[in-house]
Amino acid sequence: MRRREDALLVDGYNMIGAWPELARLKEKSLEEARDRLLEMLADYQGFSGMQIVVVFDAHQVPGVGSSFKQYRVSVVFTKEKETADACIERLASEMAMRSRNLYVATSDQVEQRVAFGKGALRISARELLIDIGQNRKEIEKVLERPKNKRNELDNNLSLDVRMKLERWRRGQN
Template identity: 70%
Template sequence: MKRRDDVLLVDGYNMIGAWPELAALRDKDFEDARDRLLEMLADYQGFTGMTVIVVFDAHQVPGIGKTFKQRRLTVVFTKEKETADACIERLASDMALRSRNIHVATSDMIEQHVIFGKGALRKSARELLTEIKQSRKAIQHKVEQKASVRNELDSNLKMDIRMKLEKMRRGEL
């Protein structure tokens, strides 16, 4: 069971390459694929209560790394000459000391073994996508349930109050 202080570290470009919807989008517009991934993960974070940190490789891009918040997610672009795997390993080690469950989403088998050795729980891209789809269905189900519930306040009001409210609604008061 997931706890509110659990952390999910996501290898962003690994998910984009592994999820069919994002891979197709990447071929048309890379930025759109990245934005869609962040949107999906933000919904997942909101549903599960987990802290989600998405790491993107920038090791071939000159400059310093960058960390910022987007849609309440923490987004990390690695430093020059640092891979997403190295960044995820560092973050997993740092966070494991704080007695919380660390989950790492990547389909890179070597990376899965390394982070497992650091005490993190591994999750493949396919597993994470399945969980995201399940959470989306659960959210939709809750929304549909709430939409079907009617406000029964009207039947609990006295007639004179109902008449005054109706006049207010019509702009007669």
């Protein structure tokens, strides 16, 4: 069971390439695929309570890199000439703590081994997608529970107390 203080580093483009829905979206628009990934991870973060950092590889794009929050998920675009793998390794070293688990989501075998060497636990793209699907089912169960429309407190009060409250409600002391 993952704890609230746990953290998850996600190789963004690795997930986009591995998840069928996102791979299809990528064919139309890479930006749409990124946004959908962030939406899915935001839902997952909201339910699991884990801190999530998504890293997108920008090593072939000039610039100094950037980081920001979208849907309360931390998003990092790597610096020029920095790969997502290198950034994830750096972040794993910085975020490693004994009091929490650090997970790295990637299907890159080499990156999985390196992350494990940094003290992180690995989770494949497929495993993360399954976990997100299971969390979505749990959320749907919670939302489908019938809501009691009756005032449950009223049923637990004595007649004397209910009468007194009713008089107060009507402004009669």
